[in-house]
Amino acid sequence: MILKKSALSVKTWFEDRLGLSVVLDFMRKKKVPQNKHTPWSYTGSAILLFFMIQVITGIMLAFYYKPTLGEANKSVARIMTEVPLGWIIRSIHFWSATFMIAFVFVHLFSIWIIKSYRKPRELTWMTGAFLLLFSLAFGFTGYLLPWDDLSLSATKVGTDIPNAIPVVGKIFTKLLRGGEDITGDTLSRFFTLHICLLPLALLLILAIHFYLIQKLEMSLPWRDEGKKEELKELPFWPNFVCREMIVWLILFGVLVTVAVFLPPSLGKAADLMAAAPKGIKPEWYFLFLFQTLKIFPAKILFIDGETLAVLLILAACVLLLFLPFIDNKPTERKGKIITGLAFATIAYAVLMSIWSLLT
């Protein structure tokens, strides 16, 4: 009884100062549409779960990691062999990044196929596209940090790609590497990007993305638009939140299980003077781009093949960003072609990745 009373007084004290009942009220009154597209909305919250896990495990790893040429590889080795449970924390960090990017792709393509980006949700799509870019940048910058042979070579290849862009390419590569070649400066630059700049940028865009979702609400299938009153809705709290929590629990269990059984290993410390090992491949989410660059011939007419490939990839990225404006008539023939394009893109990415793995 005394405990209940004191808990109530603490609750009132906080309520008087913070006014949290407004938030709770909002959550109780908020409704989530229930339709055949609802399962796809769980992919968005799954990304948030993996991002939170990344932040927590990333902070834990940062306690021990040292971003210098001499210490980077040794500190990761120490995390894996000496720090209590360090290996599992690193493994969870590695696998949550993988899962997060996988879910970002699933979320992006599901939105593309069900056309949730149509008016007035163009900005929600655009912020989402930036979140994809930041997630990939997280993966790319994080890959160098263990500073082993493979990560150094993959980063060399990766930072060489912008070189092919006319005019600004060389400047961009120099800016990324902190010089002409990959050195200790590149490592500290990537570390700062990975733990400081990218999280800040991602949080900012994420806040805008969430604000837009709250303001414009979840989209409805286009056939149901205009019939909002007749449609099934679910209260956000507790009905929808409990369902989300079930998905989160299962995903968390799967993540920890995978992290326990398949922990990432660590190669020997990178040698800047050594030749690149044979058969370097980037992480799975870059494989299709890597293979695309590989299949282009050295020269196409008078243009450099790599330059053309990089320019085509950049153009595809710009088209993806402005997709809601291109697909402005989603219910007509043009819309159907663009949906077909989504399936073609998935098939292309999968086939190219398999090809890259096999060669």
Added chain:
Amino acid sequence: MILWRIHSHLRRTSKIRLSSPGAKRRRDRFVFSFVLIFIISPAFVIGTFAEQPSPKEKTAAHQVQPLPQPEKIDAAPKDARERTAVYVFLAWLWAAIFVLIYVLRLQIKESDRLNRLKLFRDEKK
């Protein structure tokens, strides 16, 4: 606090839904076992890990001269006791997840029922 709230909520709602005393008893027994698992599980896991000497101590005890750096470091523990501790932890994690899912499903069923009854219709407006 959260467990208490779940428990009290389930008790409160059971007045509406559960009429038979058997069902009530089953639910109370379930909540009790849920709380028990959550008290025992972390203690067990912490205890299992606390028994182990750290890998550094082990290396210091067995190693006289520093070994050259290996080509590749595998992360998973090789020691059988450590491995078992990890698998036990994993088993407890999944047990806890299943229990939580069960509680959440009960909560979902109840909130969906209340939503169908439209008990909070006025609040919406």
